[in-house]
Amino acid sequence: MKVRWSSDARQDRRAVFDYLFARNPAAAIDMDDLFVDVSTRLAKFPYSGHHGKLPGTREILPHEHYRMVYQVEGDTVWIVALMHTAQQWPPEA
Numbered sequence: 683m684k685v686r687w688s689s690d691a692r693q694d695r696r697a698v699f700d701y702l703f704a705r706n707p708a709a710a711i712d713m714d715d716l717f718v719d720v721s722t723r724l725a726k727f728p729y730s731g732h733h734g735k736l737p738g739t740r741e742i743l744p745h746e747h748y749r750m751v752y753q754v755e756g757d758t759v760w761i762v763a764l765m766h767t768a769q770q771w772p773p774e775a
Contacts, residue, residue: 686758
């Protein structure tokens with residue numbers, strides 16, 4: 683399977699990286715590597731995450747403080763959101 687990051691998820695990932703980098707550059711790199719590792723595993727095991735809070739989504743915790751939301755569509759895993767677990771999910775309308 684292919685793994686693709688939506689533009690929103692790419693922005694989320696960049697925001698996490700920038701936040702951590704300002705405080706601890708090594709931690710930012712390690713966390714981003716963890717996100718890559720988990721997304722690579724999803725290519726092999728796309729249903730390893732649990733059913734998500736939004737219909738048609740699945741969720742996995744790459745780290746105890748971060749939630750990765752994704753959808754499986756055909757031969758592609760779409761990462762649709764990445765956020766801190768303290769953030770409201772799903773977002774209120």
